[in-house]
Amino acid sequence: MMRSIYSYLILTLAILFTSFNVAFSQEAVDSLAVQQGKEIFKTNCVSCHSIGKNALIGPGLEGVANKRKKEWLKKWINSSSDFIASGDPDAIAIYEEWNKVAMTSFYFEDEDFEALYAYLKNPPIQEDIVSADLTLAEDQGVRTSTKLMFIALFLLMLVYLLTSLKNKLKESLGQETETIPDTLLSQFNLFVSENRNVVFASFACLIVVLKFSFDTMIGVGVYSQYQPEQPIAFSHKVHAGENGVDCNYCHSSARKSKHSGIPSANVCMNCHTYINEGKITGTTEIAKIYDAVGFDPNTRSYIEGYEQKPIKWVRIHNLPDLSYFNHSQHVVAGKIECQTCHGPIEEMDVVYQHAELTMGWCVDCHRTTEVAMEGNEYYTELHDQLKEKYKGEKITVDKIGGIECAKCHY
Amino acid sequence: MHKESEIRDPLILGNKTYHDITRDIARPVEGKANKYWWILFGLSLVLFLWGIGCIAYTIGTGIGVWGLNKTVNWAWDITNFVWWIGIGHAGTLISAVLLLFRQKWRMGINRSAEAMTIFGVVQAGLFPLIHMGRPWLAYWVFPIPNAFGSLWQNFNSPLLWDVFAISTYLTVSTVFWYIGLIPDFAMIRDRMSKTISPMKKKLYTLLAFGWSGRAKHWQRFEEVSLVLAGLATPLVFSVHSIVSMDFATSVIPGWHTTIFPPYFVLGALFSGFAMVETLLIIMRKVVNMEAYITIKHIEYMNIIILFTGSMVGTAYITELFMAWYSGVEFEQYAFLNRATGPYWWAYVSMMSCNVIIPQLYWFKKIRTSFIATFILSIFVNIGMWFERFVIIVTSLHRDFLPSAWTMFSPTFVDIGIFLGTIGFFFVLFLLYSRTFPVVAQAELKTILKSSGSEYKTRNHE
Amino acid sequence: MNKKILYAIFDDEEILLESVKELRSKEIEIQEVYSPFPIHGLDHALGFKETRMAITAFIYGCLGLTFGGLLLYYIMISGIGKSWPMNIGGKPNFTFYQNIPSFVPILFECTVLFAGHLMSLTYLFRNKLYPGASTKSPDPRTTDDKFLMELVVQGSDLEVKQLLKSTGASEINEKEIEDE
């Protein structure tokens, strides 16, 4: 209750002193309620509503809290269909407006609703997103190759210049000139004739070969930047980035399981039952989902007895079988952002492998990342002991055995 | 000019001049091989190929094709490994230790002994590789920076010590050998006529590194040989000590024994010299080196064998005593089991071949007979193989918990691989005897005047 | 003014040695001596300095020892950077000295490895010996049974030749080299 009063206060104040508006709402954003609300919104609403103006399946909810009364919202959310039945004009209006589809029901407990409401009242100023500099990574690939090309070109030109110069001189001396191949050949013979040269040349080659093989050995199993074609041109940029759908909405098992889980088609259908036109690709790509599950967009219904076709997504992050990785461990227990390993997913139209996914990469992170012990009862006793043991040092994952073999290999 | 008392028997027979030596040593390289050579070569080649087949089969199918089991995880593989390493010891010892002790008789045999060392170690090196479950990952035993974050080796492991010891030993003794070879290659190079065999000429020119025998070079040459000898000597001892630690540092009764390092080193010399004899007695016939590898050399070696043999015997007795004296029932049973358990026959053959038979060398007649020596040396080789077998298998097959006790018997693959390495060894050695100066002629020439029979008689008058 | 190179060939190392001493006593400078095998006392006779091969070996040895030490410390003990000390069989790998018993073998091997190889390389390097180098010996027989003394004489070489003959040179060849 306190919270709601608080938010009411803000409202009135906001109306009275617009000049302070920003400052206060800012403060509100920081308030716990709003944070909770945000969570609830993410997990329940984002799939149909944006917090901004743009309409998805349902209307954009900007300023809805000011437009509608709180009780009204509560009724609507708890069971819109009943509410409509009760004959509330606004409700019916919306029902009509949104092609006779009532909103699905959510039975929130009071405090949750309060939180949600608080959030709706104080929409975020802008979503800040983690972004990693991937252009750099790409550049390197380019740079090295171009470098080599330039060098090669330069050398060729040099050869050409020298030979032509030589020919000029020879002409002036009245000797017969020689073509570039001749020169190269003669030079080569000259070079080979001297044993010493051969020896050193072979040494040089040896070193090059060794270096190369060493690099390849290091590089085995490193597939970063791997960016395969997907059967459906699904854009994370559109979904996660622009529409701000929470990763956890589709990859729900990431918080429960070792697998982040490729969302099953019915998850797609949650929204795409009604959205059948995409920003970039129009209807073509979304049609593929319908094709898979057997959904008729015109009648908006599943086709009875349809022989469903599985969607064969191409797996991008392939960790070798011999190592055990658990998403929930990192996301829930470790409180790691998805982007830490997967890079700026919300900026990718086509997803590529951001990290190396080598053991070195894992271990380095474990050596530097601090364990999220605060407020986790499991750690309380251990934490004290460790504080004893490593006085003052920050307790990284490796200090609780995070780089031991059998933590991942069994 | 260093003179030598005439009581000492000559080490170079017949009336040889420097040129004769040159000619004799170069002959095998220049001339055609005689039929003995071809027979032996063909034989060993067959064995070699058979061995390769068995190895391929093992790597293709799995170590399961050997006779090993959950209790006896090492048997013939490591037995052969230690056996070959042991053989690989005499060479360096002869060239290094005897050099330090200024033993002239080494001149005649050191080249071949060293060759044997290197070829022996090559065979030995095979086994740690192929006995692995996943030999294609063998490079993991070297500290190479890697993408595993990065993951290194365990330097507490005797096996890793082996890796370092053996690779060092192999390379250093090869270098030692080659340094000595350079002048002799030069000799052959200079005898080769461009017209007759240009390829050969080119080859030996490469091998000779452009040696020209300048005074300063000879001065450095002698110092380097001396220092290398100084390095090689402790190396020899270290290598087999470390090999012995594979067992000595473990907990298995019959392995966990502090006497192992000296005992293994002596055993190695013992078997090494035996193998040198086996080889030289064949070689002096095959490439007619009778004048340079004399019965005197053989006798000297026999004396060493007699000595080391007795030492090894002492070690066996000591082990038994310690087992009894320790009062540890596991130790006691381990040794009781060796002598009276299911593998008693291995123990008996070890004892008789290594301890009793060499005692025959107390008789000069046997000591100075090529035939007897040849036969006895074979016996010693067999005996030493059994020693390793006894140590490895009989210790493993009954250790702490009787519930895990079992036994081992080899499959045809085990045997095939062993024979294969013998074949490989002889292939290498025979090729060597046809292409390399088998006697260090440069060094030999230095003792011609002091130990050549003709000169000795002349000095006598 | 013209220079000559004399190649005096001897059949026996002892005679050569005598003749070297003789010539040196007459302050005739000997360019080089080629022999099929090392001759004792020749280096003194020619007044060579002691070679420093042994010293290099020692230095390389120390190098090897330190390398081994650092390697082991880095991998088994330090935990610096990418090194990864683990609990292996409860062995006390907290400090170097606690773990040293199991390091001794490898330390030793490293020492020998470095000393042996680097010295040999130095030896080859100093002697300019490398695969494919061509011989500098003026007479191929010097690797067989002939001993060759190389001298440079200015002007008349008669007495030198006399001397060589008298000290037992079996044959003497000469080569003109004109210089400007």
Added chain:
Amino acid sequence: MKTTKKYWKGLAQLNNEPIVDTLGQNEFIEELPVDKFLGDQENLSVTNSSRRDFLKFLGFTTAAATLAACETPVVKSIPYLVKPDEIIPGVANYYASTIYDGRDYASVLVKTREGRPIKIENNGTYSNSRVQASVLSLYDSARLKSPLKDNKEIDWKTVDSEIKEKLSLIKDGKIVLLTSTILSPSTNEIINEFSAQYSNVEHIMIDSTPYDGILDANMDSFGVRLAPSYSFDKANVIVSFGADFLANWMANDYATDYVNGRNPKSGKMSKHYQLETNMSLTGANADKRIQIKPSEQGYLISSLLDAVNGKSYDKRLSNIVKSLEANPSKSIIVSNSNDKNVQLLVNAINHKLGNYNNTISIIRPSNLKQGNTEKLDNLINNMQEGNIEALITYNVNPSYSLSRAKEFNTALKNVNLKVSTSLYNDETACLMDYVCPDHHNLESWGDANPKYGIYSLMQPTISPLFNTRQFQDSLLSWIGKSDYHAYLKNYWSRKGIDWNQSLHDGYFSLDEKLIKVKRFIDQSVLVKNQKSDALELEIYETVALGDGSQSNNPWLQELPDPITRACWDNYLTISASTAKELGLSNWTVSNGALNGSIVDVTAGNKVVKNVPVMITPGQAHSTVGMAVGYGRTRAGKAGNNVGFNAYPFLDAKKVVITKVDGEYEFASIQLHHTMMGRDIVKETSLTDYIKDPSSGNHRETYATYKGKLPSDQVSLYEEHDLSTGHFWNLSIDLTSCIGCGECVISCQAENNIPVVGKQEVRKSRDMHWMRIDRYFSSDMTKELSKEEKKSAIDMYSEMEVPSENPEVVFQPVMCMHCNHAPCETVCPVAATTHSNEGLNQMTYNRCIGTRYCANNCPYKVRRFNWFQYSENEKFDFHMNDDLGKMVLNPDVVVRSRGVIEKCSMCIQKIQELKLNAKKSGKPIKDVDAQTACASSCSTNALVFGDSNNKDSEVWRLRNDERAYDLLDHLNVKPSVFYQTKIRNKS
């Protein structure tokens, strides 16, 4: 997440479009198991990826096609189209259910991953190795894949119509339902309805090993044909005449009670006498074991009755009588005799001793054995006379398991309608007209009433793998009904049971009115001593295979027998002395493998040829034993032609054996039977223990400057810190361990341990991570040899020979997780290292396979992958079978060729445990910490936990006086430790 928040499944749901519901509710949708597997080739090619993450197979199939050695393999991932709510890929679900195959009963928890059962956990009660292994039988590709008619595939519709028609046509002839003992009340009701529908239906129950003796005796004594329930925990004295109640006799829950009744800490430990012929598991655990010939049993029992009645008796019984008198109405007398008169004597004794309603209860009977051999015999006779029109079999395999199988098979020809509901096209089914294959337990609905008042429910944990239908549904459809699930549901709701709750728990209890029994009437007739010198036979069931219904289960086939330690075989057990007289012997060949003589066994007109002879200490003189359950001919590739069929000899008493030439090759994993006077299993007697709890737990001490110290306090090392965080320890109580081998199977299931087959086992290359060592006592001891001034050589050679009637000890041995591990220090590449939680970690993918660690392991618990055991037709067991592979645990890698493996202390379970704790932000509860072996142990002999947690059970045990380290003088500081064995003898 608040429970009130529900995920939202599309607007369609709101408009209640049926399809969504069907999609949503459909528990086991298309993607689940084999439709994919057997369905399309593409997935078959997939299954060679090494870590069998189920996702990769099924709901989330991956097709890996490696383009080039160093190229990224393109991996296709197929998510569920419609993901069932309760299945979260990568998270295990547990369902409470029941296992009952007509022989073994257990209430269990089934662990499933992505809708695929992978492990059986016992539901807070007991189970045994066969129950543990039944999950593999589910994925047996030898199972019938559709109904058969005359061994040709056919669809259910026609089967039903034809059968129905034929049944309805039957007028006067009999219809017989031949089933195993039925525990399910609902099934009984269905059968009743069935009998009501059709004319003169008879329902005959049989047990593979008949228990008519007991049942009939109780009929006479109490007027009810029921088996009593025994409370071995309440008894102070247990006298068993050949009853192997710890393994196979009657119900299999006695082990738990037995061990509860033998707790030395409380000082209350039952005294257990075993008078038997074969060395049984029970005999091996007895405090006093007396060898008798089968023919003596009756006499001895009547003599005991005499004794109880104060008459004179056989002196062999004197101790027994004393302790019986000392413990009035606190004893149990049991006998394995199938002779009614003998059982009447037993009843008389128990009644005289006042055991009824104290330790034995007839008013709360056990329902596990209700077979009736008399009816069976009648049936066969009737069949011969052609009075039987229709025969429907369920859960039985009479053509194989009857002593009169031959007659049965011939008589079968006279039956017009023959229907089998077997899972396999087995010996019986192949003779039937119709086979209507039943579901496997794990695919079925059901209920069971194993014991008075106790009920448990069975629910499917996977959609049927094949086109099968469970027996009950078949019966229903033949009486024109359907849907057993619904039937069952309302059967119980009618009885007022909260269906969902009890389904969730898996069991519930009803208090019904007690069984009415007559007052006890003693009808016992004393039996004379018919002891003969002839060679007598006693048939037994092995601990591994039981009655052989699961003999196509490679896990069970490779589970070594606790006593003989041999697997993949049955054989003639015989005592050393008898063997000597008959010129028979066992010997080891050059690679240590065991060989034995071969004999022909003849009893009356029955003969088995070429039976191998296994010399077994403890076998009574001039007797032999044979195990049933082997010699199957139509079981499947693993079970066919393993051993010989001993069922024909079920009621043979005397046999004649004649030696034949040749030798037989056994696969025995323990070739050496005695402890050689070593202090491996530390043992003491109850009386000594009560005097001094640490008795028998003597520790080597070493002289140091601090005085004499035990090894673990003498160390040159500065210790690594194990006190922070967890320190996982496992305690093994040798007093509670009865050696049943359940943990071995549990471990095998949990850790994807391969089956290697007879030839490899014979080469001592068994792969089990844990083994249960069995040691016999020997007549020769160190003390004795001192007295007799024997030489060490003689002493040891005599020690190798077990006594004629030895004392037996069992010792489970797995990786000891030494904190000063010899194996770790010798690995060149640090593939095995130590964790800060006291675990010895084996990193398969780092291993290069030098096997040095295995050599240097004093316990010899490390196992090497000599070959590629998966995906290799040379090892054609479940790992080379697309269906069989579904049992693999996705959290554990399948090891490749050339690496060492060993017990990991179920690291995957530990990690999961910690992770869940971290995620929920709660400290770990001691009870949750479990390894596969510990959780499966029915006698709670293995206790796992965190020793740094001062209020954990394992910490208490660590500090118990009985705790000791195996081979403590080596000072390897194991994390696994033992509790001394205590026998109740003075």
